[in-house]
Amino acid sequence: MDPCPSSNANSVTGFYTFVSRGMEELERAFLANNFMSIQFLQRVLSLLRSFHTQLTLLVHKLHLPLGDKWLDEYMDETSKLWETCLLLKNAISNFEPYYSAGFNLASSLDSHSHLSPQVVRAISGCRREALGLEEQNRALMETRIHTLCLRLDERVSVESKLNGFNGFRGVLYAMRNVSSMLLMILLHGLVYCWPETSELVAGGYDGGRLFLGSAVMVSAARLRQRVAAEMGGAGPGILLYEFRTARVEVEELRGELEAEGGVGERVESVRACFGVLRSGAENIICQLDDFFDEIVEGRKKLLDFCSHR
Numbered sequence: 001m002d003p004c005p006s007s008n009a010n011s012v013t014g015f016y017t018f019v020s021r022g023m024e025e026l027e028r029a030f031l032a033n034n035f036m037s038i039q040f041l042q043r044v045l046s047l048l049r050s051f052h053t054q055l056t057l058l059v060h061k062l063h064l065p066l067g068d069k070w071l072d073e074y075m076d077e078t079s080k081l082w083e084t085c086l087l088l089k090n091a092i093s094n095f096e097p098y099y100s101a102g103f104n105l106a107s108s109l110d111s112h113s114h115l116s117p118q119v120v121r122a123i124s125g126c127r128r129e130a131l132g133l134e135e136q137n138r139a140l141m142e143t144r145i146h147t148l149c150l151r152l153d154e155r156v157s158v159e160s161k162l163n164g165f166n167g168f169r170g171v172l173y174a175m176r177n178v179s180s181m182l183l184m185i186l187l188h189g190l191v192y193c194w195p196e197t198s199e200l201v202a203g204g205y206d207g208g209r210l211f212l213g214s215a216v217m218v219s220a221a222r223l224r225q226r227v228a229a230e231m232g233g234a235g236p237g238i239l240l241y242e243f244r245t246a247r248v249e250v251e252e253l254r255g256e257l258e259a260e261g262g263v264g265e266r267v268e269s270v271r272a273c274f275g276v277l278r279s280g281a282e283n284i285i286c287q288l289d290d291f292f293d294e295i296v297e298g299r300k301k302l303l304d305f306c307s308h309r
Contacts, residue, residue, distance in 0.1 A: 010061045012167035016216050018054055019178060022047050023219035030223060035230045036189040037241040038280030045287050048182045049294060052081065055175060056298040059305070062166045066306050073172050074302065077179070078295050080149055084183045087144050089288045091191040094136045095243070095281045098129040102246060102274030105253075109267040115257040126250045134192065134237050141192040150180040150199070174216045181224055188231070189239050190284070195231040200224055242280055246273045 026047055033040040055074075064070050105122040112119050184200055187193075195201065231239070238244075249270050256266055 010058065012058070012062070012171055015054060015058050015171055016174065019051055019174065020215040020219050022050065023178070023216065023223055027219070027223045027226065030226055034241040035234075036185075036239040038276070038284070041186060041189045041240070042280070042284060042287065044182050044185055045284065045291070048081075048179060048186075049287070049291050051175065051179065052078070052291075052294060052298065055171065056301065058171065059168070059302055062168055064166065064168060070168050070172070071302065071306060073169070075299065077172060077176060078299055080176075081179065081183070082292065082295050084148050084150070084187070085288050085291055087140060087148070088186055088190055089285060091137045091140055092281050092285055092288075094133050095277065098126070098133045098243075099246075099274045099278040099281070101125045101129040102250070102270065102277070105250070106267055106271040106274070109253075109270070119257065123250060123254050130243075130247055130250075133243075137192045137238060141187065145187070148183075150184055151176060178216060178220050181220055185227060192237065193231065193234070193239050194236045195234050196236075198228070198231060201228040201231060242273070242277045246270075246277055249273045 026043060029040055029043045055077075059070075059074070101122070105119075105126050108116075108119050108122040181200070184198075188198065188200065249266075253266050253270055
């Protein structure tokens with residue numbers, strides 16, 4: 001996902017434009033896809049990666065003072081990215097027993113197209129794995145979310161501080177807010193969400209906090225409001241569209257078997273649902289692994305950059 005040519009992001013103003021356009025594209029993707037679909041969440045992660053890459057490249061253009069506080073702030077931001085993505089990967093890995101149970105159910109239906117004891121056990125297995133998955137991910141969120149420092153409405157005491165480090169402090173301020181929001185969307189979709197207490201639902205952009213990157217904050221707030229509005233109708237749990245669809249498919253399958261005694265084309269529908277869930281989970285894990293490599297490489301480049309100037 002490339003909101004605008006990377007060469008345009010080689011200045012502070014260009015970087016803000018890059019991020020703002022990226023957020024606008026993501027808002028369009030949100031409107032074009034199902035709520036918390038794998039496709040949308042993949043775009044969220046892709047955009048987060050592109051912001052990180054451009055942030056690292058920007059440092060080389062600003063002639064920042066060696067060993068100053070800007071480096072500590074950059075390292076803090078990338079540590080937040082690393083820890084949150086590690087939580088995401090752990091949570092997505094928990095999906096494997098569930099979609100394996102789904103494929104087992106489809107295989108059972110190939111041999112027994114009626115409500116046989118084998119099919120009943122396979123359906124029960126799917127239900128059990130879905131409940132276990134949500135419980136595992138709920139526990140992950142409860143134990144880890146407060147250690148991640150995701151600040152969605154961070155304030156600065158003096159707006160002039162945002163001009164520090166040739167404007168890089170303002171860039172970091174904008175990125176902390178934007179990346180926290182994108183990470184929170186990923187966590188709600190892939191790990192667990194309590195809509196009534198979500199920080200995405202509370203707060204929003206304060207129009208009085210104007211600075212060079214205000215367009216970034218406005219576009220981010222607009223996406224945040226759209227996500228929050230959709231979350232209002234969801235109950236607690238994993239919000240991932242494909243996960244919820246698979247659960248509905250299993251329940252509808254059970255209903256059809258009980259009412260009609262047969263499943264017709266439902267077998268392929270169940271198999272397709274779990275296939276999309278598996279491929280999406282595997283794709284996101286691959287993206288996260290690539291992101292880990294990019295974070296390590298970015299930190300190494302900046303440390304080398306500071307050591308050899």
